[in-house]
Amino acid sequence: MKLNSFDKSKELFLRATKVIPSGISGNKNPAFAVPGSFPYFAESGEGCRYKDVDGNEYIDYLAGYGPIVLGYNDPVVEAAADAQRKLGAAFNHPTPRAVELAEKLVDLIPAIDWCAFGKNGSDVTAYAIQTAREHTQRRKILMAKGAYHGSQSWCRHGLGGLIESDYEHVLTFTWNDADSVMDLVKKYDGDVAGIIITPYHHPAFADQEMPAPGFLQTLRKICDDHEIVFILDDVRAGFRLDMKGSHEYFGFKPDLTCYCKAMANGYAVSACCGSQPFKNAASRVFFTGTYYTSAVEQAASLACLDELVKSNAIEHMMKMGTMLMDGLKKTAADNGLEVRLTGPPTLPFMTFASEKNFRRSQLFSGEAAKRGVLLHPHHNWFIMRAHKEADIQRTLEVADACFAIVSKEFGKD
Numbered sequence: 191m192k193l194n195s196f197d198k199s200k201e202l203f204l205r206a207t208k209v210i211p212s213g214i215s216g217n218k219n220p221a222f223a224v225p226g227s228f229p230y231f232a233e234s235g236e237g238c239r240y241k242d243v244d245g246n247e248y249i250d251y252l253a254g255y256g257p258i259v260l261g262y263n264d265p266v267v268e269a270a271a272d273a274q275r276k277l278g279a280a281f282n283h284p285t286p287r288a289v290e291l292a293e294k295l296v297d298l299i300p301a302i303d304w305c306a307f308g309k310n311g312s313d314v315t316a317y318a319i320q321t322a323r324e325h326t327q328r329r330k331i332l333m334a335k336g337a338y339h340g341s342q343s344w345c346r347h348g349l350g351g352l353i354e355s356d357y358e359h360v361l362t363f364t365w366n367d368a369d370s371v372m373d374l375v376k377k378y379d380g381d382v383a384g385i386i387i388t389p390y391h392h393p394a395f396a397d398q399e400m401p402a403p404g405f406l407q408t409l410r411k412i413c414d415d416h417e418i419v420f421i422l423d424d425v426r427a428g429f430r431l432d433m434k435g436s437h438e439y440f441g442f443k444p445d446l447t448c449y450c451k452a453m454a455n456g457y458a459v460s461a462c463c464g465s466q467p468f469k470n471a472a473s474r475v476f477f478t479g480t481y482y483t484s485a486v487e488q489a490a491s492l493a494c495l496d497e498l499v500k501s502n503a504i505e506h507m508m509k510m511g512t513m514l515m516d517g518l519k520k521t522a523a524d525n526g527l528e529v530r531l532t533g534p535p536t537l538p539f540m541t542f543a544s545e546k547n548f549r550r551s552q553l554f555s556g557e558a559a560k561r562g563v564l565l566h567p568h569h570n571w572f573i574m575r576a577h578k579e580a581d582i583q584r585t586l587e588v589a590d591a592c593f594a595i596v597s598k599e600f601g602k603d
């Protein structure tokens with residue numbers, strides 16, 4: 191079998207470094223994956239596969255870091271986007287698509303009564319914490335250690351350009367440890383505006399952790415008892431667990447909820463949604479951007495959400511994800527290796543049980559990329575509706591070859 195090479199990706203990256211800071215910014219920089227054994231630039235996509243600039247084709251489990259939920263180039267979503275594009279993409283005002291999309295989300299998600307639209311997840315998580323602060327007239331925001339809520343400075347990710355005052359009112363607790371939340375609530379009694387969580391813990395460079403029984407419900411009670419706004423950041427998991435919101439899947443009710451990735455199958459739109467008591471505070475926060483009202487993305491989102499519901503996509507994705515997780519565990523064991531598969535089946539992740547530094551994961555993912563399967567070594571994966579049984583079977587064949595290479599390099603343990 192001829193293995194993929196990445197010459198054009200490397201060439202283009204060198205050109206990029208001359209005219210773009212770090213060539214590719216943030217988590218899409220090659221340093222975050224497997225430099226030299228991973229594609230850096232994409233060319234086109236169809237279904238669950240995409241091609242990179244070298245012409246290599248992959249069965250993709252990164253899905254653009256989440257947004258591709260139906261599959262690349264989905265005909266229904268593209269037709270809706272094209273129809274809107276013919277009318278115009280951006281105007282002085284929103285189009286009826288904004289109202290239709292807000293109505294659709296309010297119909298779909300019982301916990302919410304209103305929505306405001308942005309472009310990226312970071313827009314809406316920042317807006318949610320501002321809304322919480324405005325509603326409570328307090329300052330502190332509590333978030334789980336290691337959680338990712340976006341690239342804005344309040345999230346204190348990255349090293350450059352931050353000053354302490356950016357995040358001095360953002361405090362961290364330990365996931366699944368309600369006592370660590372309560373300690374902060376007591377310490378900053380009367381000054382905690384909001385608690386922001388993801389529906390389950392999905393940090394990069396770590397196993398995913400589901401909520402312990404009662405953890406999310408305890409947080410709800412803490413928020414009720416202390417008049418704190420409970421914010422669900424469903425940017426990553428939204429519409430991959432339950433169309434009514436991931437809180438339905440885990441049985442709790444947030445006050446504000448943030449959606450983005452799977453809303454529009456790759457079109458840039460995000461939403462901060464909330465229940466009635468928070469609508470006035472939300473309307474007092476200045477929330478806008480040149481493209482926040484762009485209609486093409488909103489038309490795409492309307493079509494994407496309809497498709498997800500109509501085709502019962504989550505059920506199919508759960509089945510495919512379970513097949514992948516079970517299959518990887520067994521294939522690893524057949525090669526004398528132990529792996530941990532964590533997270534829900536639609537957003538699985540794998541680590542090697544004896545791993546300390548991700549070198550096994552990097553070797554595994556790099557070898558998989560050379561064989562046409564894209565599985566990120568440090569970040570959770572995403573299942574799409576377009577993944578079919580034959581794709582999972584092919585993935586497991588490739589995984590078998592890659593586990594054998596890991597076993598040869600690092601030994602069986």
Ligand SMILES: Cc1ncc(COP(=O)(O)O)c(C=O)c1O
Binds near residue numbers: 311426
């Ligand atoms: C849970 C979560 N919140 C917020 C964000 C930020 O979204 P964006 O990158 O679209 O700004 C992300 C992005 O990965 C995310 O996973």
